[in-house]
Amino acid sequence: MTESSELPVVHNPLSIDVPSDVSLKVHSVILAGGSGTRLWPVSRKECPKQLIALMGEESLLQSTVQRLDGFKSHYELASQTIVVCNEEHRFTTAEQLRATGKTYSLVLEPVARNTAPALTAAAFSVIAADGDGIMVAMPADHAFRDVxxxxxxxxxxVLHAANGHLVTLGVVPTSPETGYGYIRLGQPLGADGRADIRWLDGFVEKPSSDVAKRYVESNEYCWNSGIFIVRASVWLKAVKQCQPEIYKACEVAHARGISDGIFFRLNYDAFSSSPSDSIDYSVMEKIGKHESVCRGVVVPIEAGWSDLGSWDSLWQLMPKDKDKNVGQGGPVMFEGATSTFVHSGGRFVACVGTRDLVVVETDDAILVADKASVQDVKKIVGRVQGEHSGLMVNHRKVHRPWGYYDSIDKGDRFQVKRIVVNPGAKLSLQMHHHRAEHWIVVRGTAHVTRGDESFMMSENESTYIPLGVRHRLENPGRIPLEIIEVQSGSYLGEDDIVRFDDTYGRG
Incomplete structure (x- = not known):
């Protein structure tokens, strides 16, 4: 921070008082723990929608992380982005953040506990790093047209949050949507010269179509964006007052947390003891009863927002052809089709005479839905979970910290994978109880550990890993190593693995 005599002109479009504590920084806090089940079959448990490029080359997480680039305020923007994510997604999240060139801190949730504990853990991180700061908390899986x-x-x-208020961005509704929660607006603040900035009067659940229409016509409601701006100290006071169990659990989880390279691991036992609750329910709906702590303020926003909660919402945001069709991903062709959305994972998709349809193609599943019923995808997801649970967890292509594997074929007692290992990376030293493996190098150079042996393999060479033998695959080269692995045995599940040594800290 520069000396006060060298401060730039204060970017203060309001006539409200600006706190004199210019040492406060604005912290970008990304909540990346969502599951995105309504965007199945692309979004899955181990690769949720925030980690997927749904609107271009960047994932939703990467777009969110860069959303405050160039932000101007009376307060300095902290150089480090705080991302709270599930431990299962830590490597993919870290790799995507690294690709943005950002400095970041990854706070790992050992179990999912919703947004209130996640933001509380982030607040403790801000306090530990800077003493206090203004958090701009954003879900990792939303989109804006107008940054x-x-x-x-x-x-x-930020200016209202600096004054001790808990601010939420309320999206000015453009239609009576039933898929969004709503914010009820209170009285105008008045003091800042903007009648559209209001006190928060309450949150309401997703309404029926008739109720949503009344909300929009009244001009007294906004869509709930899920974006909150608040000083870390104010948030912690509010949580302590409104949800002391969440506060205590997160306080202990952070105090007992462990720094592990680029990760900060919250203590499992403490964090698991926290109630699972959202920011809305745990605090925002209760702060009116605790005005000694803070008050809620709604800042309206018209910026082409979407929570991307359904395939229809993605269709609404994407550029369309003259017949309102959207083709995304692999080759897509329309003939006599109107208002149709297609997401192809790679295969050619042709739509003839379709109307108001959603088609989503992946390597192992295809979704076809009427656009009016896309909110009901979660119903079929529940059935898939019960009858074909593997289709809810992973895609055929699975990313790992060392690279990825693609399950090419599978049958009774055998499985074939294409494994790609990044330059300089290596798999864990491991052993399997129920399967043997055959490796064939098709590209690059492999360093193989097999029992007491250690040897190199080049293209077109192969080896055999017997059942129960310790082994490791490494790529010592400068290009990706690609092998074909044929597994054979009585059980081929990914949980048949015993790790003896692992670069990435996996147990």
């Missing part, structure tokens, strides 16, 4: 308008609204919210 400049988003940043302008955040700038307004």
């Amino acid at each position: 400049a308008s988003f940043q302008s609204a955040v700038g307004v919210g």
Whole structure:
């Protein structure tokens, strides 16, 4: 931070008082623990929607992390982005953050406990690093068309948050949507010269279509964006007052947490003891009863927001052809089709005479839905979970910290995988109880450990790993190592693995 005599002109579009504590920094806090089940079959348990590139080359997480680039405020933007994510997604999340070039801190949730504990853990991290700061908490899986308008609204919210208020961005509704929660607006603040900035009067659940229409016509409701701006110290006071069990669990989880390279691991036992609750339910709906702590403020925003909660919402955001069709991913062709959305994972998809349809193709599953019924995808997901649970967990292509594998074929007592190992990376030293493996190098150079042996393999060479023998695969080269692995045995599940040594800290 520069000396006060060298401070830039204060970016304060409001006439409200600005706290004199210019040492406060604005912290970008990304909540990346969502599951995105309504975007199945692309979004899955081990690869949820925030880690997927749904609207271009970047994943939703990467777009969110960069959403405050160039942000101007009276307060300095902290250089380090705080991302709270599930431990299962830590390596993919870290790799995507690394690709953005950002400095980041990854706070790992050992179990999912919803957004209130996640933000509380982030607040303790801000306090530990800077003493206090203004958190701009954003879900990792939302989208904005107009980033400049988003940043302008955040700038307004930051000034109110600096004054001790708990700010939420309320999206000005454009239609009576039933898939969103709503915010009920209270009285105008008045003091800042903007009648559209209101006190928070309450949150309401997703309404019926008739109720949603009344909400929109009244001009007294906004869509709930799930974006909150608040000082870390104010949030912790509010949580302690409104949800002391969450506060205590997160306080202990952070105090007993362990720094592990780029990760900060919250203590499992303490964090698991926290109630699972959202920011809305745990605090926002209760702060009116605890005004001695803070008050809620709603800053309206019109920036082309979407929570991307369904395939229909993605269709609404994407550029369309003259017949309102959207083709995404692999080769897609429309003939006499209207208002159809297609997401192809790679195979050619042709739609003839379709209307108001959603088609989503992946390597191992295809979804076909009427656009009016996309909110019901979660119903079929429940059935898939019960009858074909593997289709809820992973894609055929599975990313690992060392690279990825693609399950090419599978049958009774055998499985074939294409394994790609990044340059300089290596798998764990491991052993299997129920399967043997045959490896064939098709590209690059492999360093193989097999029992007491250690040897190199080049293209077109192969080896055999007997059942029960310790082994490891490494790529000592400068290009990706690609092998074909044929597994054979009585059980081929991914949980048949005993790790003796692992670079990535996996037990």
